[in-house]
Structure formats: C-alpha cells, structure tokens
Amino acid sequence: MNTKEFNTYEDKEQFVQGVFSNIAKHYDLMNTVLSFGQDYFWRKFAVKEMNIGPYQHVLDVACGTCVFTKEALRQEPTLTVEALDFNVEMLDQGRARMERADLLDQVNLVHGDAMALPYADNTFDAAMSGFAMRNVPDIKQVLSEMQRVVKPGGKVVVLELAKPSAFGFKQLYNFYFSYILPIIGKLSKDNSSYAWLPESLRRYPHQSEILEIWKSLGYEQATYHELTGGIVAVHEGVVPETTTNK
Template identity: 35%
Template sequence: MKSQTKPYKNSCLAKKKQVQQMFDRISSRYDFINRILSFGIDMQWRKKLVHCLSEYAPNRILDVATGTGDLAILSAQQMPNLHIMGMDLSEGMLHLGREKVVEKKLDDRIKMLHGDSEHIPFDECYFDAVTVAFGIRNFENLSAGLLEMHRVLKPTGHLLILEFSTPLSFPTKQLYSFYARYLLPFIGRILSEDKAAYAYLPKSAAAFPYGKEMEAILVKSGFYDVQLLPLTFGVATIYMAKRG
C-alpha cells in the first residue's frame, strides 16, 4: 500500500484524529456536497451494494464508517426484518444520521454508535454481515480494521465494501483523473468550510489499494471467495468476501 494520506498535512495528529476532526467540520453540508460532486451516482452505488447484501438475507449487520447513515437507511428500507448498528468516529456525522433515522421512522431498527473500526465494541461472531461505504480508505490501520470486522462476523458472515477505485481504460481514466485532481477540490473548496477536506478525498482514493491488490489484502486478513464488482467504468468497486 502507498504511503498513508492524511487530511491536514501540517497537523501532527494521527490520521484517525484528523479524519474525525475533518468529518465533524464538514458534517452539516456533507450530504448536500456529496450529491453535487457525484451527480447523485453515489446513491446508486449504495443501492447496488444493498442489492448484493439482500441476497444473503442477513438479520443483523454492522455498518462501519456509517457517516450520516445513507447505507444503513437504504438497507433497512430494502430489508424489513434487518437490524443495523451504524458506527462512526465523527459525532457530527452521527448526529445528522440519528436525525435522518428518526425522520424516516427507522429508529427501532437502526442504532448509531460512536466507535472505532480498530476496536469494535461487540463480541466475536455477532453480525451476519459488515458493510463499509466510502470509509475504509480513511482507516488509520487497514489491517487492524479488517481483522476486527472479521472477528465480529459469524462463521457464515459476509463483508461488503464499497470504495473508490481508479479507472484503467481510455478515456474514462483521463476524464476521472482531471475531475478528481482539479474540479472536485475546486468545487469542494467553494461549497465546504474546510478547504483541505475535498483535496484529501481524491488523494486518499488514489493512495488506497484497489482491484487485485485489495483482494489480496482481504485474503491475508482471513477472508475468502472475494468477488469484485466494478461500477461506472471502474470509478468505484464493490468487494464481497466471506469470513474465513
């Protein structure tokens, strides 16, 4: 894996603390900015992940890096018998997520917990599935986070990860590179109060392992039968794996 990317290059804080501060700062406009920057495609990607998840018919899942709860809410709406624990480092994001859950009358099935992916506060073999949408690249220690998710999964459990990847074919690769390098940070600076946040996003995505490299990391962390589902010409990828 490439060198670790952090939100604030002049800060001496660890990546985990920087990520927490960043999301607390941008939480109030996070959903609005995301819809604009992705043209709404990010919600379609989440729906695809939920469709994949529903095929396993889980009863209890953990949504790591839940943010404002978009994936948790979509999952609960698609699967009426599903109970979800959403966990995130940022209290700012969780506060908005809890409001959304109550507004959609899903607070009896979705709970939001402040927590750290490297120290998940649940017993081993507790969840049928663990999901992560656009959060795993923010982990300070990827291996520790994956091992924790492996620990809390049941022996028949599944891990589903949705994360950015890098398109490889022409002209998608060139168009995506231009958008990520120039347009996304520019628009993010205009709309967000935190100028560094949307410069960090494309840098963290570029530094994160994807494709076969990510598959190898999952296998090394104890998962097997890893499947890759590229989305929108490879701009994002869903990784599905079973607990080894």
C-alpha cells in the first residue's frame, strides 16, 4: 500500500474530507462489518463513562452520522446534544438518522472544525468523540479544545481504534487489516478510502502514548480502557478547575 504523506495540516484535512465524503452513505454499515458488530457495545460503554445526568448539555465532536449522539440520548433521554462535524455529507446522514428517530428537537447539528470549536469556554457538561482522533491534524489541539468548552468537573471521553496487545487479538487484527480489508476495498470499488483505515491506524500512537497527551493537558483522573482485547480504547479524563498546559 502506498503511504500517503501530508505536508501541512490542511493537506490531511482535505484528504480526510474526501475519504468521508466518499463513504458517508455506507459508513455505518462499514463500521458494523469491520467491527464484527462490536461497535454498538463500544459506544454503549463509552457513553456510560461520561456519567451524564438529566437535562445536561453534551458535545459530540466529529459526530459523523450521529450514532454516538443517538446512543447518548438512548441512555439519557433528557439530554440536549451539540453534534459537530467538518464533513457535510456525514452531517446529512446524521441529520437523517436524528429525523428518523424523532430526535431533531434535542440535537443541534453544526458544520464546524474540531481544531477550533465554535463555543465559549465552559459551555458543556461533558464531551465525547468516536473514531475521529486518527483523522484530525493535531490530537492535542482537539483534546485541548474539548477541555476548554467543557465545564470544570465534566468528563471528556474518546473512543478510538487501538493497537491490541492480547495474544490472538493482535495476530488476527494484523491479518484482517493487512489482507482482508484490501479485498473489501476492491470489491467496494473504493479502495483508497478503505486503504486509509489501516494507514491511519498505523500512524496513530499507542493508547499509552495517547494517555500521556491527556496528562500533559492537565486532565484529572486520566485513564483508558481497552475493549475486545485492545482492538479499541476508551480514553477519559475530568476537566480540572484550572488549566495551564494549553
């Protein structure tokens, strides 16, 4: 597989925009197939880790097709959610999902940049993001922005693919991404988009390295949970009363 190189943040953003525009209509099906149906349970766990309460205001960063948003509203039906994404096609799919579920009155969909969230400090009770950090130009900047807009004491939770270390899972994972996924991409006639998935994971730091970024930003109680043998990791932290490492 050819390695895609980016000279600037803007280069990566433009490339990722194209990837998600291409796969928006079948993104959810792709996630379910690629995760062997485990993606629902991963999101369920991640939302529970936010410890959200009744009538709170939650931010879903890089919301995509709003599956994370829908799960949050399933767990706490009184929530209001700000669902932000930089890709219009993905937002359109998210809007359709919210409309079908009759949840549009509780969800505000916003076309915006995770690197520069269009909200004032201390706006939200909690924030979440699912399967987005591999695609952003600067992980630390996004986590800093999420920290900025969440009230002190609120939780930030991020679900992302990881690098499994459990014996058996690691070998199966590598085989799947190296041999099976390229075949799926060729069958779908969208090989470049599918090729980006293993490539983005290859570039993404190990979950223990990601945790160090959280700690460097001053998140309290920063930790992570490996799920399904470490195929994914859920990172979380509490926004401190004061932040000094932005």
